[in-house]
Amino acid sequence: MGPQPRQMGEDGPMNSATQRAWSWHKQGLDGSLEGHGSGRVLSAAGWARSVGGANPYLTLFARAGIRREEADADVAALRIHELPTARGCTYVLGADDFAWALTLGAGAAEAQAKVLDKLDVPRSELAALEGDVLAVLGAGVGHGEGSPATLDPKELKDRLGGSVRSLGEAGKKKGASTTLPAVLGLLQADGRIRRVPVNGRLDQQRYSYAAWGLEPATESPEQARALLMERYLGWTGGATLKETRWFTAFTVAQTKAALAGAGAVEADGLWMLPADADERENFVAPKDEQIQLLAGSDSLFLLRRNAASHFAEEDAGRQLGSTRLALQADLPDHPIVDRGRIIGLWQYDPGEERIAHWLFGAPTKAVTQRLKEVEAFIREDLGDFRSFSLDSPSSRQKRIDALNAAG
Incomplete structure (x- = not known):
């Protein structure tokens, strides 16, 4: 059965001020996340977009008063991490989401690898380079097995030597000067390596790489998409079909299946979780400033x-x-x-x-x-x-x- 429509309440659609306050409440900006840790905040309010800016830090400070020192300690301890996920974009998310969220970004890594297909780079060459990268970084070092080696892209390239092929002018025109970036993307997409911020901070884009060995996701692609839809609708308190598709980059068929998998209902033109639809009907905006x-x-x-x-x-x-x-x-x-x-x-x-x-x-x-x-x-x-x-x-x-x- 597909996602189900829901009749509006007798009072009709929520007014704009109340709708804004409802979104504010669902985002935990009303004080409801005070005292919670970084992972809980990101799970409840949504992954923090990271493009080398300070948004992740202010996301945590605004909702739970978390200071940078605590956030950086959570990054170092892998309680939170920056990973490529929905739409192939990077977000900071909590440890419980690492494996299944990574599967959502695998298509972007594969697309980068397909560029090399057009440059006559066989997949066997990429597979061999993957093995060489893991060997240099110390493959198999996991969460509790000591500190793995961390190398920045230049150091990796120097260590790998002739294993990395230059793709010349043809490659530069397609944004792939060597074979290394595509391989790093593939390895990161399935959790075999991870990016480590060089100074431990989230508000910059200088990284080294370390072996990881993250356990693969147990969710199927369909289950991962339904889980993202469930999270997304919970984070927003409701969104239109167009808005869900912009964030997820799902096809129309995938979107409908994910909405059904999340048990979504429709009210006032928004798709939302049933519990939120019930709560929203009785929601009253706070009277005092926040x-x-x-x-x-x-x-x-x-x-x-x-x-x-x-x-x-x-x-x-x-x-x-x-x-x-x-x-x-x-x-x-x-x-x-x-x-x-x-x-x-x-x-x-x-x-x-x-x-x-x-x-x-x-x-x-x-x-x-x-x-x-x-x-x-x-x-x-x-x-x-x-x-x-x-x-x-x-x-x-x-x-x-x-x-x-x-x-």
């Missing part, structure tokens, strides 16, 4: 890519420079949020060691207090707040100046 400063790539927005719906109607026309904010699929700056409603924007200015911000209304005591808390967290724990690996103070200076002027 202020958070989030990254633009926070799961609250990225999972459904619906930042526009988090603006109140009276803020829909707001512009910063020539950018009309509510028309952007992705926010140009980081948001200041109250119960799911975007009430301002911010960037961190490391030169001034302060948060440059623009509030749409007058600052309240709660807003002022949270600005100070996050400013101190970034200054003391992170030093800067980059959106992605190539972000820098100079590259965002115009944004900082615009926020200062608007504010």
Whole structure:
């Protein structure tokens, strides 16, 4: 039986403010995840998108007050880790999800390997190079068997010597200068190796590689897709078919099967878990302010890519420079949020060691207090707040100046 439609309640669709607060609640931004560890936060609220930026750290701090030192210790102990998964994108996720989540990203690694097929690189050559990489790293070193060797790509290439083939100009045109990156992708996709951040931090993109030996997933591909759908609908509290397909990259047939596998029901145009559909009918938005400063790539927005719906109607026309904010699929700056409603924007200015911000209304005591808390967290724990690996103070200076002027 496929996923089932569900009739709307007598009051009709949830109003926008309550829907925003519902998403906020499902994301654990209402204080419900305080005191929980990193793995639990990521399991409950959603994997944290990682592109060499600081979003994973703020994800954990906003929901559970977790500081960088604790998060880094969890990374070192493999309680959380950055892995390629849905859509082939990298996320930071908890240990319980490692094996089955990796299977969701295997297609991206295989696609990279298929590029080499077109460059006349036989699979037997890739298999041989896989074996050589594992031999160099010390294959079979697992969770409790000591510290495996870690080598960065250059060190690996030097150790492997002639095992790595240059693919010349033809390869460069297809984004594959040698055979090594594709092999590293294949080995990482099935948990035989893992990437290790060179300084133990999540907000950069410089890695070494280590042998891993992760136990294979017990879930079939169909079960893994259903499990992701169940998690995704739980993280969002409900999403449209289009939104689920954007996040998962499933085909239409795979999406329908995954919705059925998750037992999803439909209400008000959203697919959701039955328990959430019941809870949502009686959900009441909090009356008091709940202020958070989030990254633009926070799961609250990225999972459904619906930042526009988090603006109140009276803020829909707001512009910063020539950018009309509510028309952007992705926010140009980081948001200041109250119960799911975007009430301002911010960037961190490391030169001034302060948060440059623009509030749409007058600052309240709660807003002022949270600005100070996050400013101190970034200054003391992170030093800067980059959106992605190539972000820098100079590259965002115009944004900082615009926020200062608007504010």
